[in-house]
Amino acid sequence: MIEVKDLTKRYGATTAVKDLTFTVRPGSVTGFLGPNGAGKSTTLRMILGLNEPTAGSVTVGGRSFRDRPRGLRHVGALLNAGDVHGGRSAATHLAVLARSNRIPRRRVDEVLAEVGLAGAAGRRRIGGFSLGMRQRLGIAAALLGDPPVLLFDEPLNGLDPEGVLWVRGLFRRLAAEGRTVFVSSHLMSEMENTADELIVIGRGELIAAESLTRFAARG
Numbered sequence: 001m002i003e004v005k006d007l008t009k010r011y012g013a014t015t016a017v018k019d020l021t022f023t024v025r026p027g028s029v030t031g032f033l034g035p036n037g038a039g040k041s042t043t044l045r046m047i048l049g050l051n052e053p054t055a056g057s058v059t060v061g062g063r064s065f066r067d068r069p070r071g072l073r074h075v076g077a078l079l080n081a082g083d084v085h086g087g088r089s090a091a092t093h094l095a096v097l098a099r100s101n102r103i104p105r106r107r108v109d110e111v112l113a114e115v116g117l118a119g120a121a122g123r124r125r126i127g128g129f130s131l132g133m134r135q136r137l138g139i140a141a142a143l144l145g146d147p148p149v150l151l152f153d154e155p156l157n158g159l160d161p162e163g164v165l166w167v168r169g170l171f172r173r174l175a176a177e178g179r180t181v182f183v184s185s186h187l188m189s190e191m192e193n194t195a196d197e198l199i200v201i202g203r204g205e206l207i208a209a210e211s212l213t214r215f216a217a218r219g
């Protein structure tokens with residue numbers, strides 16, 4: 001469970017997130033919808049503990065920003081597909097993450113298989129990966145520590161239609177396992193068939209927090 005309360009983040013004169021309050025519950029897929037620049041990534045980074053809030057609080061599993069354990073075994077995240085060392089193979093990238101997070105090495109092959117990068121694909125340089133393959137690798141990294149809470153920032157970007165179906169199935173399964181799954185997008189069309197619950201923001205502020213069907217019925 002993720003609890004965001006009166007959360008504000010300012011960068012100088014820019015208020016990226018303003019008085020945001022919402023809850024993301026385990027067992028369902030929660031979408032995080034808003035146009036580009038709405039504050040989604042900033043919020044996800046604060047949930048992950050990478051950015052400190054200017055005001056307000058974020059708790060994950062009841063633990064606040066300051067006293068929360070960090071790392072891939074607690075919260076897994078796909079933040080942005082560009083954020084990897086291009087000279088390494090996918091398998092090496094994941095092995096480095098596994099070692100620094102004290103995750104068993106065998107998980108590397110498990111998650112590579114899970115995201116469709118088993119075999120030769122996993123041994124190729126990441127620098128030569130398509131955006132879709134980078135997304136799959138980022139998703140593999142998020143799954144590596146088998147965490148109870150998973151954040152995905154624009155995960156459908158760059159995936160082909162088959163990849164989109166696959167990732168939706170993956171989110172469903174993670175939620176059915178009782179995990180907290182929080183998925184951002186700037187497109188309502190991507191949220192349909194993906195999310196059960198929806199948090200909608202604009203200009204850093206909350207617009208709606210309700211089931212997707214209720215939000216869609218508003219027109």
Ligand code: ADP
Nearest residue numbers: 011014016034035036037038039040041042043
């Ligand atoms: P989204 O993910 O919804 O596209 P962001 O969280 O990336 O939105 O950005 C929200 C706002 O905060 C934007 O106006 C953006 O320019 C600003 N912003 C984000 N990160 C920084 C930063 N590190 N420094 C200054 N402004 C930032």
Ligand code: ADP
Nearest residue numbers: 048050070071072075076077078083100141142
């Ligand atoms: P540190 O050892 O300084 O805490 P990390 O090893 O946690 O740094 O982070 C290294 C990289 O992994 C950073 O680019 C960060 O954005 C990313 N990262 C950190 N935590 C997570 C996470 N839970 N899920 C996915 N990526 C993460």
